[in-house]
Amino acid sequence: MSSYDKTLMTLVNTLIHAGRAYKGAADALTADFELSHASAWPVLMISRLGDGVRPGVVADAVGIEPPSLVRIIDQLVAAELVLRKDDPSDRRAKTLSLTAEGKRVAERLEKALAPFRRELFKDIPQADVEATVRVLLRLDQVLAERNAS
Known part of the structure; x- marks a missing residue:
């Protein structure tokens, strides 16, 4: 195995x-x-992706399969954190939005995560973090293209 292959591994x-x-x-x-661990991430992702996002997009952002998200969304709707509506462009599809309380929860979660991330990366130069982001975004793009074909 070459040195580069070991590095990639x-x-x-x-x-x-x-x-x-x-x-x-x-x-x-x-x-x-x-919130359960499973329900906090969908709230954050709906906040980050914006109101009117489809469940499949949220599932992808959270890293779970869409059917696994259904029960979590049901719980979030029951907790009055998320609204589920018919998609106006396709009545068979649904869209998700945060309620006012859901937005408050998402904002509190983001405020808790920001210092957590800063602490994790405090000893890593910003240029290294930015280079890593570029590499990972490119990897994500290559994998998406590969999966699309």
Whole structure:
């Protein structure tokens, strides 16, 4: 195995491990918001993606399959954090939006996550973080293109 292949293998393994570790650490922050770990992420993603987003887009952003999101959305609707409406452009489809309370919860979650992320990256130069973002965005694009074909 070449040196570059070993580097790529280490990168992929580290990416998977770091992603899981980050999600686990970030999930611990949601305990203060009276939300399950599973329901906090959809609230955040609906906030980030904007009102009127389709459930499949939210599921993709959270990293779960759309059928797995249905029960969570049902709970968030019952908790009056999310509104589920018919998509005006396609009545078979639904859209998701946050209620006023859902927006307040999302804002509190973002305020809790910002210092958490800053603490994690405090010893990494901003230029390195920006380079990593460029590489990961490109990787995401390559994988999306590959999966589309």
